[in-house]
Amino acid sequence: MQPSAIKYEPYTPSVNGSSPTMTALGGVDEIRVPVESDQDIVAARQKGRALAARLGFSSSDATMVATAISELARNIVLYASRGEICFRLESHGADPILVIRACDEGGGIADVPQALKDGYSTSGRLGVGLPGVRRLMDEFEISSVVGRGTVVVVKKWKQ
């Protein structure tokens, strides 16, 4: 088999424009990505990674953002069938903050503190799932109503 050519993508795209915070979302307040399949998980990660890169996040921070999106979107697909991941920007002084909100109208979580403990999810081991997301992000909030759905909001500050 003839090896195919390497498609080289620079990992962190360069930033054009003077204020990344202003231009990162392309003039809109919020970007919403519907999530109900594995393809949508890819789309949400892609959007999150592109935003992180445009805000000047390091490649390891951008990877953590993508990981958080993976875990949040995976929960939506596994437990709620459908939902959405939304991106918004905030700032603290000159520092941009990427805000990711994952929401669904699934069955909700009966015991939220339990869901934040390690080893709760049957699909994960030590440290992955919601507790893993909490540790990768700078801020983490969850609210869930049984029968109504779950909203998780996480924030990553630019280091």
Add this chain to the structure above:
Amino acid sequence: MEAVTGPTPALQEQFTKALETHLTQGGEAALLSAYELGRAVLNERLGVLDVATLLQAALVAACQRRPRESVRIVQAAAGFVLECLCPFEMAHRAVREANTALHGLNELLEEQTRRISHELHDEAGQLLASVYLALDDVARDLPAPAAARLQSVKTLLDDIEVELRRLSHELRPTVLDDLGLMPALDLLAQSVSARTGLWVKIEGPRDDRFPPPIETVLYRIVQEALNNVGKHAQASAVTVVVRREARRVCCSVRDDGVGFDPGTARSTAKGIGLIGIRERLAPLGGALSIDAAPGRGTELRVAIPAV
């Protein structure tokens, strides 16, 4: 415990293929599959070194296919590598967090123990003193034979006082706070010798103080180790050595008892003390090793990083 084996050839094949897709097609889907691979490796209880091995072999395979593009391949693999490792970053943070919590819990326990020890010593001691005074008062008003019987009550109270002091001291010897680890170990050795008949020898830098968390942990470990020796070792002599090295404090407890098979001790009651010792060491980054064999005594060694 599940058996832990190394990465399988099938897993290696998956890594090599996924990296190839990332290199030739790029895109988020390839990065997601890198992440999922890392997560699967974590789920299978393989370690971060296994991921490194899998990644390295996948990179070598990719470079061998296009030797002239090696540098570009390694550059383009950066995102893939980060994705594979991110699940381990999560697990690492979980362990770090648990360690911090354990550290806090140990300090809380020690603080409560200190408080109880203090109350036993001071409050209960005060009460006893007033009982003595009351007894003397009563004795003055009684005829001589009855007063003599009160004397035997006072003897019992003396025993209680000694016992209270001993309990208070075992909980948290004030000498540990006031004079440091070595004098505290000397007193511990005296009390163990008196109680068990073991010959206990303490060696170490008499005029040296260590950071308080290290002194507390070492004291507790020696206490636990001497308890173990007393209960299980059938030993006649124990030597405790404390030594300061360049970047750590080391301590060993060696006995001349019957020894044991460390392989089987895990599942038995003997293992429980060792688990406690490990839990005390973990928050300080300390390490425990045991040198034991049936019939040849036991040596327990701990090392705790210190500047």
